[in-house]
Amino acid sequence: MATPTEGKLRIAATGDLHVMEDSVAPYREMFTEMSNAADVLVLCGDLTNFGKVREAEILAEDIRACSVPVLGVLGNHDFESGLQDEVCAILHGAGMTLLGEQAHEIDGVGFAGAKGFMGGYGRGELAPFGEPLAKLFVDEAMNEARKLENQLRTLRTERSVAVLHYSPIVGTIEGEPEAIYQYLGSQRLCDPIDRFDHVKAVVHGHAHHGTYEGRTPRGTPVYNVAQFVVKPLFGRPYALIEV
Numbered sequence: 001m002a003t004p005t006e007g008k009l010r011i012a013a014t015g016d017l018h019v020m021e022d023s024v025a026p027y028r029e030m031f032t033e034m035s036n037a038a039d040v041l042v043l044c045g046d047l048t049n050f051g052k053v054r055e056a057e058i059l060a061e062d063i064r065a066c067s068v069p070v071l072g073v074l075g076n077h078d079f080e081s082g083l084q085d086e087v088c089a090i091l092h093g094a095g096m097t098l099l100g101e102q103a104h105e106i107d108g109v110g111f112a113g114a115k116g117f118m119g120g121y122g123r124g125e126l127a128p129f130g131e132p133l134a135k136l137f138v139d140e141a142m143n144e145a146r147k148l149e150n151q152l153r154t155l156r157t158e159r160s161v162a163v164l165h166y167s168p169i170v171g172t173i174e175g176e177p178e179a180i181y182q183y184l185g186s187q188r189l190c191d192p193i194d195r196f197d198h199v200k201a202v203v204h205g206h207a208h209h210g211t212y213e214g215r216t217p218r219g220t221p222v223y224n225v226a227q228f229v230v231k232p233l234f235g236r237p238y239a240l241i242e243v
């Protein structure tokens with residue numbers, strides 16, 4: 001384990017836990033290890049496999065074993081059963097801070113987060129044109145970007161971290177089939193990130209076969225911390241990032 005740098009906050013980040021109803025304390029050991037290695041745990045969505053109450057309860061028990069603050073966002077899988085509010089309440093009850101509306105501060109480092117949404121990048125980005133449903137689809141990505149922007153705007157910290165489930169850039173989804181890029185994130189999530197100097201890192205999940213590290217157009221590092229991306233790289237299913 002590398003020695004922590006003076007004055008830096010150590011963040012242990014992972015995503016795509018996909019806890020199932022028959023799991024038995026699936027992340028207890030990992031969370032204990034992460035708590036020992038970092039000052040804060042960040043969970044980047046798809047915390048449950050189908051967004052079921054029982055799945056959330058199983059994860060909540062493991063979150064209770066964490067000895068440092070836990071914060072994060074939900075992913076698309078956590079919405080599958082339409083019980084996302086219940087899932088949030090259960091995880092919140094276990095001490096996790098769900099980002100979405102309000103930014104959070106830990107030891108002078110700000111955290112702003114949203115699930116994000118799909119929609120694509122560059123030439124492949126879906127435009128808000130034509131049928132009302134197409135416009136609604138694009139609106140959802142814009143709303144998520146707005147949530148992130150509003151939180152980033154309230155932060156007065158010199159350093160902050162943006163937490164997402166979907167990717168704001170193409171760089172960290174490379175490795176996935178190009179045909180599904182537009183379902184892995186939206187470039188619209190990147191605009192708020194590059195608008196604020198204090199954003200020092202972005203973490204997201206969702207692209208299980210993506211790339212660990214990329215950069216926004218302005219050069220801010222973006223990390224895909226989906227456990228399936230991180231594990232082959234570091235031999236452990238979480239990333240350690242200093243901010």
Ligand SMILES: [Fe+2]
Pocket residue numbers: 016018046075077206208
């Ligand atoms: Fe996932």
Ligand SMILES: [Fe+2]
Pocket residue numbers: 046075076077165205206207
């Ligand atoms: Fe996902």
